[in-house]
Amino acid sequence: MSSLAHPPAAPAVHSVDLAVSAVQSVDWLAIAPPTLTAAVALTVLVADLFVPDARKTLLGWLSVAGLAASALLLLPLLDGDRSTFCLTGDPRVCSYTADRFTLVIQLLVLAGALLAALLSVTMLQDARRTLPEGEYWFLLLSSAAGAALLPASRDLATLIVALEVASLPAFALVGLRQGDRRSSEAALKFFLSSVTATAVSLLGVSFVYATTGTLHLTQVAARIQHVDGQLRTLAQTGVVLTLVGFAFKTAAVPFHFWVPDTYVGAPLPIAAYLSVVGKAVGFSGLILVTVVAFPSYAGAWGPALAVLAALTMTVGNVGALRQQATRAHSAVRLLAWSSVGQAGYLLVPIAAAGYAEHPQKAIGSTVAYALMYAAVNLGAFAVAALVGRTRARNRVADYRGLYATNPLTALLLAFFLLCLAGLPPGVIGLFAKVTVFSAAVDAGLGWLAVVMAVNVVVALYYYLQWTALLFRAPEGTPPRHRVPAPLTTALAATAVVGIALSGVPQLVLRFAGAGLF
Template identity: 65%
Template structure:
């Protein structure tokens, strides 16, 4: 790995590395604990599934939830200390770095997975999904998503991205009806194509720069010989494709609505938050660390992508008909595409600014979005227990289930960025400010227009919750909200309320150094 390929001539060495002793690494187990715990608990669950009698399969869910909570706790010692890194090579840098950037995204990935797990406790039992497989897949994917933001070389990044995605295909397919299989296949085929393209890009970048460590890639690209420039640039663009797919940026967004409607609802929420977060983290890492020398190029590309993505997402959401099946989930799916557009704005700004400073806005917005979007999926899951997945089924929810309606209204207003969803508003303000500060005035205007478009469909949905119920429709049988579901909603709603009263808790990441 430390050898510099001399292009044109095969390198002949007797030993793979010059100094074998330097390869014996001491692993900082505390630093790698968060993803590791998630992965290990996943294995434990898979094994335990073999030995547990059917009646006690429910404990698997609780074990997984506890494991995710434990991996979140493992973030605490890292948050208080300084940056730790491990898997280091003497000259190229480290492959795993637990800096603030990594920690915040790990918090998002593991916290999102925890909320998903809590939501799933009910779904797994209700839809008779195979417990062992479900929890194993969820935990593995969460482990991959937690590994990704700490990865600092291209190989680890690709592996982490695949560890996060591959279980997700299976999770989507777990619902054993035609819809689930179709969605999973769509998701799988488009994702695999993106991965293949990305791998090609990574190999180009490696060829041009001579390294796969992100910081070394930046140096390599800056000093690459002129005839390798086209190769390096092509490699950079192709690498971005893979991550853009995970973020569901235009034109890689077509899988989103179908996949979300086919997946079990908690999985859809998981994909919209954790899947997106891992793509975003990867995108931020490769752009700001590895491709820094090409800042203006990918800055422009990302700015255009951001503008197209938010517009496509919001227009798609606007076109949902309230009376069609699955329209609630489809609307959330399209709106999550739109939100991904906002998340890309500070990344583009970072390209123009030539520093990682604007990324703080993306991080803050991703945290806010993750919390409220999972909350919204949670309420949809509550309402969908009686088979109601149309927007029209939410009419008069306030009269039937006061607290669910209030929670959903609050989440939607946070997504829209309207008071009392104050935290959503400030999330948008920091993103907006990042664009203005970087001189991307046109993108700020596009974003403002999009926020106004999005207001419309969020508000229409919110107004439905409080409208009188339809007269001719029988009241859906609304049993008591199951405990874990209620707890998740309470957790997400109180989190959103606390953040709305004290937005500084999350906005402080905007100004601090991330790397």
Template identity: 75%
Template sequence: MTPAVVTAGAAAPDLVTTAAESTTSLIQSVDWLAIAPPVVVAAMALIVLVTDLFLPERRKPLLGALAIAGLVAALALLVPLRDGNRSTFCIDGAATGPGSAGACSYTADHFALVIQALVLGGALLTALLSLGDTRRLPAGEFWFLLLSSASGAALLPAARDLATLVVALEVASLPAFALVGIKRGDRRSSEAALKFFLSSVVATAVMLLGVSFVYATTGTLHLTEIAARLDDVPGQLDTLAKAGVALTLVGFAFKTAAAPFHFWVPDTYVGAPLPIAAYLSVVGKAVGFSGLILVTVIAFPAYADVWGPALAVLAALTMTIGNVAALRQNAGRARSAVRLLAWSSVAQAGYLLVPIASAAYSSDEHIGSTVAYALMYAVVNLGAFAVAALVARTSPGNRITDYRGLYATRPLAALAMAFFLLCLAGLPPGIIGLFAKVTVFSAAVDAGLGWLAVVMAVNVVIALYYYLQWTATLFRAPEKASEETPAAAREETPADGAVRAPTGHGAPASLTVAIALTAAAGVVLSGAPQTVLRFAAVNLF
């Protein structure tokens, strides 16, 4: 009896200790500074929604000022995080702070901060583009949806488990559906929103199926733990794991507008309000590419032989389809500027995929090339959409012919647009565009993907035609106004059938600021392209 009593007595402290450790592991210490940027944007979205209930109609412009203030505050909160690698929501309850390790759901490392800066900066410029257009839109709903989407987009690059990634992706996407269709009574806007929604839902369902396969194989959702367990997958589960990896990539490929998941892009961009098209082309792509980088480089390195060749083929297919379609659009009778920018964004997505595919064949250092290219693309593409918004104030159809003679009426806007187009083409004086394309090309060559480098070179030459033709249009003499609007021109007029009179030659100050900021950023980056590469250099391990 005595030994039994002694044994029980000796075991009691161990039981107490185990219970205490179990309780400790359930306690989460939240690093509020690390999660501050997306939280501030989400909080401001709620403030805007509540404030809208009490503001009279004539005071609605204050909502835009609140939204811009929230985005600026979120950007400012990235500054104190720039030197740290802070993790929180860790499964072992480890203390948070710089250098913390373990399986965590949120990590504010350099990669996350760079993408958050891109996302929040893109949302801020979208807000500036939108200030003059929300008079015809429900202002409260517009600003709430924009901030909600931006909060999800800011959360995603810091997510380090598949559950958080999926939630962040949907938080970024669901408000975007409503923003695309927010032009009430506009048939084209409603059609674009429906097409965007249905195709996105299918892609998300396929991605969730892939996530479930990955979870069934590994028993975890944390990216680092998935990588460790996929290194030693039993033979009978190997096929399931490969299927999970492939299907998980589908959702992110849809967000990046990679072929064959690109079909929603042209109609969605044309039907959406112009600032929202700009937002989708930059922030939507940043969300897709950051998610794609996280799942491939961190979670699935063991299956690089699966996703590497797949992404290389997608890159070649995407850039070719995008450029050929843009070439046809430029040669067509309608020649919609927004539709051409949409196809151009598809082609640019192909270039952005090249370094990610290259990471499967060499090291993850090429990921920095994707981030650098994304930063360049964000600046110049938002600038191009800003000039398009300026032209749309006098020419609602926004055809490429409407840009003819722009230099005679708005010389600074024409020069800015020419600079943005040359950056996208990769020609001087758009040095930053040339520099970004060279880094992407080098990534393909270093990885041994010579065939992909050749495909990219051919596509760059194809793109020169429509970029240079549009640039030349800016400096040609204006055409004489015809007495009758051709059918091709009517194709891109408002879908509700209304013929809107030009809104005048004056431009809102916010639109002028957006053009000036993007042009200045492009010039500075062209003068110091190495700065972009140093800023975008990331190490995910």
């Protein structure tokens, strides 16, 4: 957290009291979730030196417990907004704010990391010789700490630092499997493309700072609209370049090319982690820089994001359609292309915010959709992890006849796929898509709503094809899949959340149209 520190003479805010203090005050409860996650990461790294190989599983359960405790620390923060690391006596100008938006995204991040950790416990038991467990858990927890920090960041410096803390361990996790050339190639592609995008964003942040003289998002918003003359061109360039890095993290087209190879080359729990937590990082950062920092440039980023949304959902769904047409392809690769298509839907409300009178309300639809997507997509990856234990290639064809050997697992995967498709009984998927569709229509983006409707129909084909395959007669004697306890817990958790949200969709949909800041 040293990157958040400020000079001792800077005034501090611990509450709404605007009195200036000579000593920087830190609200430890506000920063508790990412701090505890980082502390557990360091504990695991040190403990790995002393725990014998036969008991390395304890490191995994310690990590799971740490992520669960970090998520529970969000509960005391529900009583109201809390801000810390403030440069002035004004609580609106702080580097870290635990408001409603922050808490919802942190819940998504920590719950997603927790489910990825449960998948990892089983995976590491099966691949102990090819994956170093201590390093694996340290990297996963470090990335989760950065991801939990990012939605609370309220200045561009902290935002970029959090983005890199979330990203750098992820590069190593993708290529951590020893002796796997495909994993190493995926990690290299992920690393090079991400570093390039980050460098572009840093250049954009430097331009924004040069024209406004501040890094705090609210102050940037107040000052950048008054920039004129030659500095205005510099400011416009800075806005565009800053958005590039976050567009990369969201896997928006044309910054999506790293996704299929990275997901296939990474350990499967890490692919699941990137598909949910990685997207949460990108979208929360994108929301903060557009809606909070650059609202006066909505006329520029609104149309740009609308075009990106249309391209992303179309390219993602066409790519997934090609995977389904050739069932020899990996199921994980199909899920990777599907996640690109889903990113397009998530971009729609953010683009609509550029046209809305109250943009903070429009992005509630993105948050609602992200919560639905996280639960059901992690569930689909959990089933893929189960099938991958007996089918190393994890092809789409390997799911044929799954109902004959694992009826409950097949039914759960069918439910998750129908949620992603937006069909009953996946009611929450249907309602989430309607919410996003409504955001586009309300913003006057009728053409984007039409593109989304067409893409939903295209996606129905490959989701239903995969679902139907589960119930066909198996070829030969299909293997029976034994479900270990951690994997059972992950499947049960995602199923309960998905079914509960389909039964009571207002638990998530209440974020749509609600102000989160």
